[in-house]
Amino acid sequence: MQEDGKQxxxxxxxxxxxxxxxxxxxxxxxxxxxxxxxxCISALWSASQPHASLEERPATQLMLNREMTKILxxxxxxxxxxxxxxxxxxxxxxxDPGSMDQRLQMLQKSxxxxxxxxxxxxxxxQSALQQRLTLIHGPPGTGKTxxxxxxxxxxxxxxxxxxCAADSNVAADNLHQNLQKWGVKSYRFSPTEMHQxxxxxxxxxxxxxIQDAIGSFQIVVTTCASAGHELLRGYNFPRVLxxxxxxxxxxxxxxxIINGCSHLVLIGDHRQLPPTVIxxxxxxxxxDRSLFARLAEPKANAxxxxxxxxxxxxxxxxIAEFPxxxxxxxxxxxxxxxxPPIPGVQFPQQDATRVLLVDCAAETAETxxxxxxxxxxxVAEVQAGFWTFFFWVR
Numbered sequence: 001m002q003e004d005g006k007q008x009x010x011x012x013x014x015x016x017x018x019x020x021x022x023x024x025x026x027x028x029x030x031x032x033x034x035x036x037x038x039x040c041i042s043a044l045w046s047a048s049q050p051h052a053s054l055e056e057r058p059a060t061q062l063m064l065n066r067e068m069t070k071i072l073x074x075x076x077x078x079x080x081x082x083x084x085x086x087x088x089x090x091x092x093x094x095x096d097p098g099s100m101d102q103r104l105q106m107l108q109k110s111x112x113x114x115x116x117x118x119x120x121x122x123x124x125x126q127s128a129l130q131q132r133l134t135l136i137h138g139p140p141g142t143g144k145t146x147x148x149x150x151x152x153x154x155x156x157x158x159x160x161x162x163x164c165a166a167d168s169n170v171a172a173d174n175l176h177q178n179l180q181k182w183g184v185k186s187y188r189f190s191p192t193e194m195h196q197x198x199x200x201x202x203x204x205x206x207x208x209x210i211q212d213a214i215g216s217f218q219i220v221v222t223t224c225a226s227a228g229h230e231l232l233r234g235y236n237f238p239r240v241l242x243x244x245x246x247x248x249x250x251x252x253x254x255x256x257i258i259n260g261c262s263h264l265v266l267i268g269d270h271r272q273l274p275p276t277v278i279x280x281x282x283x284x285x286x287x288d289r290s291l292f293a294r295l296a297e298p299k300a301n302a303x304x305x306x307x308x309x310x311x312x313x314x315x316x317x318x319i320a321e322f323p324x325x326x327x328x329x330x331x332x333x334x335x336x337x338x339x340p341p342i343p344g345v346q347f348p349q350q351d352a353t354r355v356l357l358v359d360c361a362a363e364t365a366e367t368x369x370x371x372x373x374x375x376x377x378x379v380a381e382v383q384a385g386f387w388t389f390f391f392w393v394r
Contacts, residue, residue, distance in 0.1 A: 120142075237259045
Protein backbone atom coordinates (compact mmCIF):
# COMPACT_ATOMS: atom_id res chain seq x y z
CA MET A 1 0.00 0.00 0.00
CA GLN A 2 1.06 3.62 -0.42
CA GLU A 3 1.32 6.11 2.41
CA ASP A 4 2.76 9.63 2.14
CA GLY A 5 4.15 8.70 -1.27
CA LYS A 6 6.17 5.78 0.20
CA GLN A 7 5.69 2.10 -0.48
CA UNK A 8 4.95 -0.02 2.58
CA UNK A 9 4.48 -3.75 2.91
CA UNK A 10 2.31 -5.43 5.49
CA UNK A 11 2.62 -9.20 6.00
CA UNK A 12 0.81 -11.58 8.28
CA UNK A 13 3.65 -13.35 10.04
CA UNK A 14 3.25 -16.95 11.23
CA UNK A 15 6.14 -17.54 13.63
CA UNK A 16 7.76 -20.91 14.24
CA UNK A 17 9.22 -20.36 17.67
CA UNK A 18 7.23 -17.71 19.57
CA UNK A 19 4.36 -19.46 21.31
CA UNK A 20 2.98 -16.17 22.54
CA UNK A 21 2.66 -14.70 19.03
CA UNK A 22 0.56 -16.70 16.60
CA UNK A 23 0.29 -14.02 13.97
CA UNK A 24 0.83 -10.32 13.82
CA UNK A 25 0.60 -7.49 11.37
CA UNK A 26 3.80 -5.55 10.92
CA UNK A 27 5.43 -3.22 8.44
CA UNK A 28 8.48 -4.93 7.05
CA UNK A 29 11.16 -2.46 6.26
CA UNK A 30 10.88 0.43 3.88
CA UNK A 31 11.56 -1.58 0.75
CA UNK A 32 11.65 1.06 -1.98
CA UNK A 33 10.57 -1.32 -4.71
CA UNK A 34 7.19 -3.02 -4.63
CA UNK A 35 8.56 -5.54 -7.12
CA UNK A 36 11.40 -6.54 -4.76
CA UNK A 37 8.90 -6.88 -1.94
CA UNK A 38 6.72 -9.22 -3.99
CA UNK A 39 9.77 -11.29 -4.94
CA CYS A 40 10.62 -11.70 -1.25
CA ILE A 41 7.07 -12.86 -0.58
CA SER A 42 7.39 -15.40 -3.41
CA ALA A 43 10.67 -16.65 -1.95
CA LEU A 44 9.11 -17.11 1.48
CA TRP A 45 6.15 -18.92 -0.10
CA SER A 46 8.48 -21.24 -1.97
CA ALA A 47 10.47 -22.03 1.17
CA SER A 48 7.35 -22.69 3.22
CA GLN A 49 5.60 -25.01 0.74
CA PRO A 50 6.02 -28.78 0.78
CA HIS A 51 8.74 -29.81 -1.64
CA ALA A 52 7.76 -30.61 -5.19
CA SER A 53 10.06 -31.87 -7.91
CA LEU A 54 10.92 -29.91 -11.03
CA GLU A 55 8.65 -32.22 -13.02
CA GLU A 56 5.71 -31.33 -10.77
CA ARG A 57 6.15 -27.56 -11.03
CA PRO A 58 5.92 -25.17 -13.97
CA ALA A 59 9.28 -24.08 -15.35
CA THR A 60 8.62 -20.49 -14.29
CA GLN A 61 7.78 -21.35 -10.68
CA LEU A 62 10.26 -20.84 -7.83
CA MET A 63 11.61 -23.92 -6.10
CA LEU A 64 13.66 -24.64 -3.00
CA ASN A 65 15.72 -27.78 -3.45
CA ARG A 66 14.89 -30.73 -1.18
CA GLU A 67 18.32 -30.67 0.50
CA MET A 68 18.20 -26.90 0.95
CA THR A 69 14.77 -27.28 2.53
CA LYS A 70 16.27 -29.58 5.16
CA ILE A 71 19.12 -27.15 5.81
CA LEU A 72 17.29 -23.83 5.72
CA UNK A 73 13.75 -24.63 6.83
CA UNK A 74 13.91 -27.69 9.06
CA UNK A 75 16.80 -26.17 11.02
CA UNK A 76 14.22 -23.79 12.53
CA UNK A 77 12.95 -26.68 14.64
CA UNK A 78 15.01 -28.49 17.32
CA UNK A 79 14.03 -31.90 15.95
CA UNK A 80 15.26 -30.90 12.49
CA UNK A 81 18.65 -29.50 13.53
CA UNK A 82 20.50 -32.83 13.52
CA UNK A 83 19.28 -33.67 10.01
CA UNK A 84 20.08 -30.14 8.82
CA UNK A 85 23.67 -30.50 10.06
CA UNK A 86 24.03 -33.88 8.42
CA UNK A 87 22.81 -32.62 5.04
CA UNK A 88 24.85 -29.39 5.26
CA UNK A 89 28.05 -31.36 5.77
CA UNK A 90 27.27 -33.92 3.07
CA UNK A 91 29.17 -34.11 -0.22
CA UNK A 92 27.72 -31.78 -2.87
CA UNK A 93 26.53 -33.34 -6.15
CA UNK A 94 29.32 -33.75 -8.70
CA UNK A 95 32.13 -33.31 -6.16
CA ASP A 96 34.25 -36.45 -6.11
CA PRO A 97 36.62 -36.57 -3.10
CA GLY A 98 39.20 -38.30 -5.27
CA SER A 99 39.42 -35.32 -7.61
CA MET A 100 39.93 -32.72 -4.87
CA ASP A 101 43.69 -32.40 -5.34
CA GLN A 102 43.28 -32.10 -9.10
CA ARG A 103 40.73 -29.30 -8.78
CA LEU A 104 42.90 -27.41 -6.30
CA GLN A 105 45.85 -27.72 -8.67
CA MET A 106 43.71 -26.33 -11.48
CA LEU A 107 42.73 -23.45 -9.20
CA GLN A 108 46.36 -22.67 -8.39
CA LYS A 109 47.13 -22.42 -12.11
CA SER A 110 44.24 -20.00 -12.68
CA UNK A 111 45.20 -17.62 -9.86
CA UNK A 112 46.83 -14.36 -11.06
CA UNK A 113 50.51 -14.08 -10.22
CA UNK A 114 49.98 -11.19 -7.79
CA UNK A 115 47.48 -13.16 -5.67
CA UNK A 116 48.67 -15.37 -2.83
CA UNK A 117 45.90 -17.30 -1.13
CA UNK A 118 46.23 -17.64 2.63
CA UNK A 119 45.77 -20.97 4.36
CA UNK A 120 42.34 -19.93 5.60
CA UNK A 121 41.28 -18.97 2.07
CA UNK A 122 42.41 -22.36 0.77
CA UNK A 123 40.47 -24.09 3.56
CA UNK A 124 37.41 -22.14 2.47
CA UNK A 125 37.78 -23.36 -1.10
CA GLN A 126 38.24 -26.94 0.10
CA SER A 127 35.10 -26.69 2.22
CA ALA A 128 33.17 -25.30 -0.76
CA LEU A 129 34.15 -28.44 -2.68
CA GLN A 130 33.36 -30.84 0.16
CA GLN A 131 30.16 -29.55 1.81
CA ARG A 132 26.71 -28.55 0.57
CA LEU A 133 26.84 -25.49 2.81
CA THR A 134 29.88 -23.35 3.61
CA LEU A 135 29.90 -20.15 5.67
CA ILE A 136 32.91 -17.84 5.24
CA HIS A 137 33.46 -14.74 7.39
CA GLY A 138 36.16 -12.30 8.42
CA PRO A 139 36.76 -8.63 9.24
CA PRO A 140 37.58 -6.08 6.52
CA GLY A 141 40.80 -6.76 4.65
CA THR A 142 40.87 -10.53 5.14
CA GLY A 143 40.16 -11.30 1.48
CA LYS A 144 36.50 -12.30 1.39
CA THR A 145 36.17 -11.21 -2.24
CA UNK A 146 39.31 -13.15 -3.18
CA UNK A 147 37.90 -16.20 -1.41
CA UNK A 148 34.64 -15.78 -3.34
CA UNK A 149 36.39 -15.58 -6.70
CA UNK A 150 38.55 -18.59 -5.77
CA UNK A 151 35.46 -20.67 -4.98
CA UNK A 152 33.79 -19.64 -8.24
CA UNK A 153 36.93 -20.46 -10.19
CA UNK A 154 37.14 -23.89 -8.55
CA UNK A 155 33.45 -24.57 -9.25
CA UNK A 156 33.83 -23.94 -12.98
CA UNK A 157 35.33 -27.36 -13.62
CA UNK A 158 32.25 -29.02 -12.12
CA UNK A 159 30.31 -27.93 -15.21
CA UNK A 160 27.08 -26.77 -13.55
CA UNK A 161 25.54 -23.34 -13.86
CA UNK A 162 26.53 -20.90 -11.10
CA UNK A 163 24.61 -17.95 -9.70
CA CYS A 164 26.72 -15.39 -7.87
CA ALA A 165 24.75 -12.76 -5.94
CA ALA A 166 25.42 -9.89 -3.54
CA ASP A 167 23.24 -7.62 -1.47
CA SER A 168 24.32 -4.44 -3.29
CA ASN A 169 25.09 -3.46 -6.88
CA VAL A 170 28.52 -2.24 -5.78
CA ALA A 171 29.43 -5.66 -4.38
CA ALA A 172 28.03 -7.44 -7.45
CA ASP A 173 30.08 -5.17 -9.74
CA ASN A 174 33.16 -5.83 -7.63
CA LEU A 175 32.74 -9.60 -7.94
CA HIS A 176 32.19 -9.34 -11.68
CA GLN A 177 35.29 -7.17 -12.13
CA ASN A 178 37.46 -9.50 -10.06
CA LEU A 179 36.28 -12.49 -12.07
CA GLN A 180 37.35 -10.63 -15.20
CA LYS A 181 40.78 -9.96 -13.68
CA TRP A 182 41.14 -13.69 -13.10
CA GLY A 183 40.14 -14.44 -16.67
CA VAL A 184 36.87 -16.05 -15.55
CA LYS A 185 34.00 -15.28 -17.92
CA SER A 186 30.73 -14.24 -16.32
CA TYR A 187 27.61 -12.27 -17.19
CA ARG A 188 26.60 -9.32 -15.04
CA PHE A 189 22.81 -9.49 -15.08
CA SER A 190 20.99 -6.22 -14.41
CA PRO A 191 17.31 -5.75 -15.29
CA THR A 192 17.95 -2.05 -15.92
CA GLU A 193 19.55 -3.03 -19.24
CA MET A 194 16.06 -3.49 -20.67
CA HIS A 195 15.18 0.13 -19.95
CA GLN A 196 18.30 1.88 -21.23
CA UNK A 197 17.64 4.83 -23.50
CA UNK A 198 19.64 6.16 -26.40
CA UNK A 199 19.94 2.77 -28.11
CA UNK A 200 18.25 1.72 -31.33
CA UNK A 201 17.30 -1.70 -29.99
CA UNK A 202 13.79 -1.99 -28.58
CA UNK A 203 13.13 -3.16 -25.03
CA UNK A 204 11.98 -6.49 -26.45
CA UNK A 205 15.20 -6.90 -28.43
CA UNK A 206 17.26 -6.07 -25.36
CA UNK A 207 15.28 -8.63 -23.37
CA UNK A 208 16.06 -11.31 -25.97
CA UNK A 209 19.75 -10.36 -25.87
CA ILE A 210 19.75 -10.65 -22.06
CA GLN A 211 18.06 -14.05 -22.21
CA ASP A 212 20.64 -15.21 -24.73
CA ALA A 213 23.47 -14.03 -22.47
CA ILE A 214 21.97 -15.74 -19.41
CA GLY A 215 21.79 -19.00 -21.34
CA SER A 216 25.31 -18.64 -22.76
CA PHE A 217 27.35 -17.97 -19.61
CA GLN A 218 28.10 -20.56 -16.95
CA ILE A 219 28.39 -17.86 -14.26
CA VAL A 220 25.74 -15.17 -13.80
CA VAL A 221 26.43 -12.30 -11.37
CA THR A 222 23.60 -10.18 -9.99
CA THR A 223 22.10 -8.76 -6.81
CA CYS A 224 19.91 -10.74 -4.42
CA ALA A 225 16.90 -8.65 -5.42
CA SER A 226 17.51 -9.15 -9.15
CA ALA A 227 17.99 -12.90 -8.63
CA GLY A 228 14.22 -13.09 -8.33
CA HIS A 229 13.65 -11.43 -11.71
CA GLU A 230 11.35 -13.15 -14.17
CA LEU A 231 14.14 -13.45 -16.77
CA LEU A 232 15.97 -15.89 -14.47
CA ARG A 233 12.90 -18.07 -13.95
CA GLY A 234 13.21 -21.44 -15.60
CA TYR A 235 17.01 -21.47 -15.30
CA ASN A 236 18.45 -23.99 -12.86
CA PHE A 237 21.46 -22.84 -10.81
CA PRO A 238 22.69 -25.82 -8.76
CA ARG A 239 25.58 -23.82 -7.26
CA VAL A 240 25.02 -20.47 -5.59
CA LEU A 241 27.46 -18.09 -3.89
CA UNK A 242 26.16 -15.04 -2.02
CA UNK A 243 28.47 -12.23 -0.93
CA UNK A 244 27.47 -9.62 1.69
CA UNK A 245 24.98 -12.21 2.93
CA UNK A 246 25.08 -10.88 6.49
CA UNK A 247 23.78 -7.50 5.31
CA UNK A 248 20.74 -9.01 3.61
CA UNK A 249 17.44 -9.90 5.26
CA UNK A 250 16.67 -13.60 5.06
CA UNK A 251 13.80 -13.34 2.53
CA UNK A 252 16.12 -11.44 0.17
CA UNK A 253 18.88 -14.02 0.65
CA UNK A 254 16.44 -16.76 -0.34
CA UNK A 255 15.91 -15.24 -3.78
CA UNK A 256 19.16 -16.58 -5.35
CA ILE A 257 18.66 -19.96 -3.63
CA ILE A 258 15.18 -20.86 -4.86
CA ASN A 259 16.29 -21.45 -8.46
CA GLY A 260 17.25 -25.06 -7.77
CA CYS A 261 20.31 -24.50 -5.54
CA SER A 262 21.78 -27.69 -4.07
CA HIS A 263 25.24 -26.33 -3.20
CA LEU A 264 25.56 -23.04 -1.29
CA VAL A 265 28.32 -20.73 -0.07
CA LEU A 266 27.46 -17.68 2.07
CA ILE A 267 30.13 -15.01 2.58
CA GLY A 268 29.93 -12.08 4.98
CA ASP A 269 30.59 -11.27 8.60
CA HIS A 270 27.92 -11.64 11.27
CA ARG A 271 30.24 -9.79 13.68
CA GLN A 272 29.64 -6.57 11.76
CA LEU A 273 26.46 -4.65 10.91
CA PRO A 274 23.24 -6.67 10.62
CA PRO A 275 20.65 -6.08 7.87
CA THR A 276 18.97 -2.68 7.94
CA VAL A 277 15.40 -3.07 9.20
CA ILE A 278 13.37 0.01 10.05
CA UNK A 279 10.32 -1.56 11.68
CA UNK A 280 10.66 -2.23 15.43
CA UNK A 281 8.04 -4.98 15.18
CA UNK A 282 9.93 -6.65 12.33
CA UNK A 283 13.15 -6.52 14.34
CA UNK A 284 11.42 -7.95 17.36
CA UNK A 285 10.24 -10.88 15.26
CA UNK A 286 13.75 -11.51 13.94
CA UNK A 287 13.84 -9.97 10.47
CA ASP A 288 17.11 -8.18 11.26
CA ARG A 289 18.86 -11.51 11.68
CA SER A 290 20.50 -12.66 8.47
CA LEU A 291 20.33 -16.21 7.16
CA PHE A 292 24.10 -16.46 7.74
CA ALA A 293 23.73 -15.50 11.42
CA ARG A 294 20.83 -17.90 11.94
CA LEU A 295 22.82 -20.82 10.54
CA ALA A 296 25.96 -19.88 12.51
CA GLU A 297 24.69 -18.82 15.94
CA PRO A 298 24.42 -19.64 18.71
CA LYS A 299 27.36 -21.99 18.37
CA ALA A 300 25.55 -24.82 20.15
CA ASN A 301 22.77 -24.68 17.54
CA ALA A 302 24.90 -23.85 14.51
CA UNK A 303 24.14 -25.82 11.36
CA UNK A 304 27.77 -25.47 10.27
CA UNK A 305 30.66 -23.61 11.88
CA UNK A 306 31.72 -20.49 9.94
CA UNK A 307 35.25 -20.50 8.53
CA UNK A 308 37.23 -17.47 9.67
CA UNK A 309 39.58 -15.75 7.22
CA UNK A 310 42.28 -14.96 9.75
CA UNK A 311 44.83 -12.77 7.94
CA UNK A 312 43.98 -9.09 7.61
CA UNK A 313 46.02 -6.91 5.25
CA UNK A 314 44.22 -3.58 5.34
CA UNK A 315 44.10 -1.93 8.80
CA UNK A 316 47.03 -0.78 10.89
CA UNK A 317 47.54 -3.40 13.65
CA UNK A 318 46.66 -0.87 16.37
CA ILE A 319 43.28 -0.24 14.67
CA ALA A 320 42.61 -3.93 14.11
CA GLU A 321 43.52 -4.82 17.69
CA PHE A 322 40.21 -3.85 19.31
CA PRO A 323 37.80 -5.69 16.94
CA UNK A 324 40.17 -8.65 16.82
CA UNK A 325 40.22 -8.97 20.60
CA UNK A 326 36.52 -8.30 21.23
CA UNK A 327 34.83 -9.97 18.24
CA UNK A 328 37.27 -12.59 16.91
CA UNK A 329 38.90 -13.89 20.12
CA UNK A 330 42.29 -12.66 18.96
CA UNK A 331 42.39 -15.18 16.10
CA UNK A 332 43.02 -12.67 13.28
CA UNK A 333 46.68 -12.18 12.37
CA UNK A 334 48.07 -8.91 11.03
CA UNK A 335 49.86 -9.17 7.70
CA UNK A 336 50.20 -5.41 7.17
CA UNK A 337 53.57 -4.01 6.18
CA UNK A 338 54.95 -1.23 8.38
CA UNK A 339 53.50 2.19 7.67
CA PRO A 340 55.02 5.56 8.59
CA PRO A 341 53.15 7.81 11.05
CA ILE A 342 50.59 10.21 9.59
CA PRO A 343 52.17 13.69 9.66
CA GLY A 344 50.42 16.34 11.71
CA VAL A 345 48.27 13.97 13.77
CA GLN A 346 48.77 14.01 17.54
CA PHE A 347 47.65 10.50 18.48
CA PRO A 348 47.08 10.19 22.26
CA GLN A 349 49.54 7.31 22.53
CA GLN A 350 51.99 8.51 19.91
CA ASP A 351 52.26 5.89 17.14
CA ALA A 352 51.38 2.93 19.35
CA THR A 353 47.65 3.30 18.73
CA ARG A 354 46.47 5.00 15.56
CA VAL A 355 42.97 5.58 16.84
CA LEU A 356 41.70 9.07 17.57
CA LEU A 357 38.40 9.58 19.39
CA VAL A 358 36.87 13.04 19.02
CA ASP A 359 34.43 14.17 21.72
CA CYS A 360 31.45 16.04 20.26
CA ALA A 361 30.39 17.33 23.70
CA ALA A 362 27.43 16.22 25.78
CA GLU A 363 24.04 15.40 24.29
CA THR A 364 22.35 18.75 23.90
CA ALA A 365 19.93 20.23 21.46
CA GLU A 366 22.90 21.45 19.42
CA THR A 367 24.62 18.05 19.22
CA UNK A 368 21.66 15.67 19.05
CA UNK A 369 20.68 13.92 15.83
CA UNK A 370 17.88 15.40 13.78
CA UNK A 371 15.88 13.98 10.91
CA UNK A 372 16.53 15.42 7.47
CA UNK A 373 14.16 13.99 4.87
CA UNK A 374 14.38 10.21 5.15
CA UNK A 375 17.84 10.33 6.77
CA UNK A 376 19.36 11.58 10.02
CA UNK A 377 22.12 14.10 10.52
CA UNK A 378 24.29 15.42 13.34
CA VAL A 379 25.74 18.84 12.59
CA ALA A 380 28.09 18.76 15.58
CA GLU A 381 29.73 15.54 14.35
CA VAL A 382 30.14 16.97 10.85
CA GLN A 383 31.82 20.07 12.24
CA ALA A 384 34.10 17.98 14.47
CA GLY A 385 35.09 15.85 11.50
CA PHE A 386 35.79 18.93 9.39
CA TRP A 387 38.01 20.59 11.99
CA THR A 388 39.86 17.33 12.68
CA PHE A 389 40.59 16.93 8.97
CA PHE A 390 41.60 20.62 8.72
CA PHE A 391 44.02 20.07 11.62
CA TRP A 392 45.61 17.15 9.73
CA VAL A 393 46.21 18.91 6.46
CA ARG A 394 47.04 22.45 7.60
